[in-house]
Amino acid sequence: MSERIQKILEKEDWNRNDLIQLLNATGEQQQDLFKKAHEIKEKYVGLKTYYRGLVEFSNYCYKNCYYCGIRAGNKNVERYDLTDEQILEAVQFAHQNKYASVVFQGGERDDKEFIERIENILYKAKALTNNEIGITLSLGEQTLETYQRWFEAGAHRYLLRIETTNKELFYKIHPQNRKHNFERRIQALYDLKRSGYQTGTGVMIALPFQTTEHLADDLLFFKNFDVDMVGMGPYIEHKETPLYEFKDALIPLKDRFYLSLRMIAILRILMKDINIAAATALQAIDPIGREKAVKAGANVIMPNITPTINRTNYQLYENKPCIDEGADDCTTCLEARITIAGDTVAYGEWGDSPHFKNRTKKAEDIKP
Ligand code: 5AD
Ligand code: SF4
Ligand code: FES
DSSP states (O other), rough: OOHHHHHHHHHHSOHHHHHHHHTTOOOOHHHHHHHHHHHHOOOOOOHHHEEEEEEEEHHHOOOOOTTTTTTTOOTSOOOOOHHHHHHHHHHHHHHHHHHOOOEEEEEEOOOOHHHHHHHHHHHHHHTTTTOOOOEEEEOOOOOHHHHHHHHHHOOOOEEOOOSSSSSHHHHHHHHOTTTTTTHHHHHHHHHHHHHHHHEOBBBSSOOOOHHHHHHHHHHHHHHTTOSSSEEEOOOOOTSHHHHGGEEEEEEEHHHHHHHHHHHHHHHHSTTTTSSSEEOOHHHHHHHHHHHHHHTOOOEEEOOOSOOOOHHHTSSSSSTSSSSSOOHHHHHHHHHHHHHHHHHHEEEOOOOOOOOHHHHHHHHHOOOO
């Protein structure tokens, strides 16, 4: 068996079956996979971790994803919306601490007031930092026009997880209606690319009803879509959600964790020069989960810089880490952990995905 994995690791191109075998690797074979991913990381993107200061600015959401703790249907959540000043303060914190980039993440909304507010904050965040701060958005599905407006206003990366690329599974974890539509979500990813964003997607790993075959197809989707960044992590059940009903069908947390690390390592080897985030959900399972992901090929970490008082109300899943810590605590804590994992923190660098540069350059070269 070990030899078989070794043989796959030595191949130039992987087919679906190779991916499935790699996803099932255990013990020594799994170690070989992580080692290879680390080598590829060093060669193509360097042993550096980029920070993106995460601002979870609002937990109002008009969607009802079956897995998420802040879904509209959960009436036990105390809803909050940071003020513009609080958001800008977090941006200032990131800038002063040389994080170089921030991510604005929030529940999904598409009303006019919201769209204008984001646009306005983008301009302000840029002005506040001499245009220096890099801004990633993670605000769900929007129209092409909205994506373009926000791009114009200064955002240059966007994360929109497809959650799963298997349509049938997609509708087991989401309602099926106007607000939750598989084709619409795929279209949104194309609209993001078309608007000029470095485009990121991702999936949840070890969902109920999910198979290794589904995950192999997810990896192939990332490759075919030619994505610039990926953020993916383990599914963690939340009591106040409909999917909780299937908790007995889940594999143990530790297995979900290692399956997630294998997804990261395989993807690093498959798409050498993209950015891969070490999802916070990894740390909800293992206290040094994100650092283990860094060793297995991830190169982006999103330290939470949301004001501490609001963190308890942004629990997409249970056991979310760093809920009581302030942004300063996380900065010192993380740097030590990343150094131990063998990376340096790339302070003051945007850390754009080299893949994006290579893909847009290629497009330039073939223009007549
Ligand atoms: N477990 C793990 N990840 C979750 N997300 C939402 N709910 C959960 C959960 N229960 C992830 C989704 C979403 C991202 C913001 O958080 O993938 O895209
Ligand atoms: Fe809303 Fe995102 Fe949670 Fe879905 S995953 S309910 S869109 S916050
Ligand atoms: Fe938040 Fe360690 S990273 S406390």
